Amino acid sequence: MRALLLADGFEETAETSDADVAIVNTCSFLASATQESVEATLALAEERAEGVRSCPIVMCGCVPSRYGDALRPELPEVAAFVRAEDEDGIVGVVRDVLALAPSAPEGEPPATLRTVEGASAFVKISEGCDRFCTFCAIPYIRGRYHSRPAGDIVAEVRSLMDGGVREVVLIGQDTGVWGCDLGEGDTLASLLRRVAEAVRPYGGWVRVLYLQPEGMTDELVATIRDVPEVLPYIDIPIQHCSERVLRAMGRPGSADALRELFARLRAEIPGMVLRTTGMAGFPGETDEEFEELYDFIAEQEFDYCSVFAYSQEDGTAAARMGDQVDEAVKLERTQRLVDLTEQLGFAATASHVGERVRVIVDGVEEGEDGPELIGHAWFQAPDSDGAVHIACGEAAVGDVVTVDLVDSFCYEMVGEIVGEGD
Ligand code: SF4
Incomplete structure (x- = not known):
């Protein structure tokens, strides 16, 4: 959106008091993120009401994608909504809001501009997700899985490296299945090898995040082990390990299958660093099931583990489950996991002293x-x-x-x- 607007002659300002239009790019992954997005929008609207500034507000991204037309009556302060999938049309929307004549698009679309400066860059390799875990709203917000073509990804990586970036972090909601909708031979492992080639002349690194446990193929493990630019750092969100809870979440696997996977990764990839994500308080989670998760995380000694309290998300199957866990219990379980993962994470960090x-x-x-x-x-x-x-x-x-x-x-x-x- 930045690249398109700048190419159309708009200028960017960080000061809302200087702006002719304010664009709020929103997240709606969790109810708390939606709330934060709406609060940021209302804070801008309040400034406007107080006469500090008078520019119209355009709300973009996942909140409009998720709530669609229902937002209009709820947020009359917003001049226009742009769903994530319609962001390529931002110029037309802004021109419309400012009552400017439409502009004629010229030539090739401009190259993506970074929103965060620095030596590391996140590169999206896919959009959407086909897994439909029962607690997750992402497939409803971002749609079905589609891979970004390898050529586009590699071109972006090269241009980032030319601009001084030294680490690319490949992301997507489900990176392990990258290429499943492209040609034969298009796998995450093949993509990693191509990206590694692109960063090699610059002395750069490649990291890949958000691999689902089933995505760890032999080819991928071998690539992470054998290609020096690909870091032996794997982020595999497990969410839970109890087989019953995993099934209720709509996720495959079991504690034993996960145990086997992590043992294999540690055995095959020297120095393997593991990050994961755990969720406490999923509907129906019993004390015993929570203890199973707690013990599993303690046993696996993950280097890093993000912990979430289950959040009842509109429109998801889990939100309709009858056995929601009491909020206080959820928070207590979450806190116990946070304390545990900090203890493990601090020790894992200290283990690098002397290197x-x-x-x-x-x-x-x-x-x-x-x-x-x-x-x-x-x-x-x-x-x-x-x-x-x-x-x-x-x-x-x-x-x-x-x-x-x-x-x-x-x-x-x-x-x-x-x-x-x-
Ligand atoms: S794999 Fe991740 S993004 Fe996809 S539905 Fe499950 S939690 Fe959501």
Whole structure:
């Protein structure tokens, strides 16, 4: 949307008081995200009502995708709604709202612009999901699974690398099945090899997130093990391990199958770092089933584990289940998992003290003892895990430096530069 609007002659401003139109890009994954999106929109509308500014508001993204026309009467403050799938039409909508004449599209659409600067970039490889887990609204919001063609992905990766990026993080709601709707031979493993080739001349890395457990094919495991640019870091959301709860969630698997998978990954991929996601308080989850999840996470000693309390999402099958877990119980279980995963995560972080690693420099921050470089090592996914804090040293964003990890606190590491990256 930024690229399209800028190509049409609009200018971007971070100050809402300077804007002719305000665009709110929304998330609706959870009820709490929807609420935050609506509150941000209403806060803008309130400024307008107070005469601070008078620009119209355009609400884009997943909230309009999810709630459609039902939003109009609820949010009369909004001049226009743009569903995620209609975002390519943003220029027409903004021109319409501002009563400007339509513009004639010129030539090729502009290349995607990044919304976040820095040395790491997220690259979307697919959209939508066909799994329909019973708690999840995403398939209803983002539609059925479709893979982005490999050529487009590789071209974006090359242009990011030319722009100074050194790590690409491949994302999608279900990355493991990438290519299932493309030609024969299009698998995530084949894509990873192509992306690795694209980042190799720049000394870059590739990370892939959101692999469902069943997506771990032999070919993929071998690619992660054998291609040096592909980091041995795997994010596999398990959500639960109790077979009964998994079935109620509409997900395959069992504790034993997951156990076998993680044992295989750890045995086959040296240094494997594992991230997962667990959910507490799914409808009908008994104390025993929760304890099974708790014990499983403790036993597996995941390096990182995000924990969610089950959220009753409009329109999903689980929201209609009769045996919803009491809110207080849900929160208590969630807190216990958070405490456990912190304990495991802090220990996993500390286990890297003493290692010499390559660190990508992400920025400079004001630390307790003056400015410090902030970067991340291969075992730290940007925006999700901790960072490496480097007390002194000359480096610019995007530089890859060799660092001795000398200390850790919580999920954070303290490092000292010993040289430039290899
Ligand atoms: S696989 Fe993930 S995105 Fe797809 S339905 Fe399940 S939880 Fe939602």
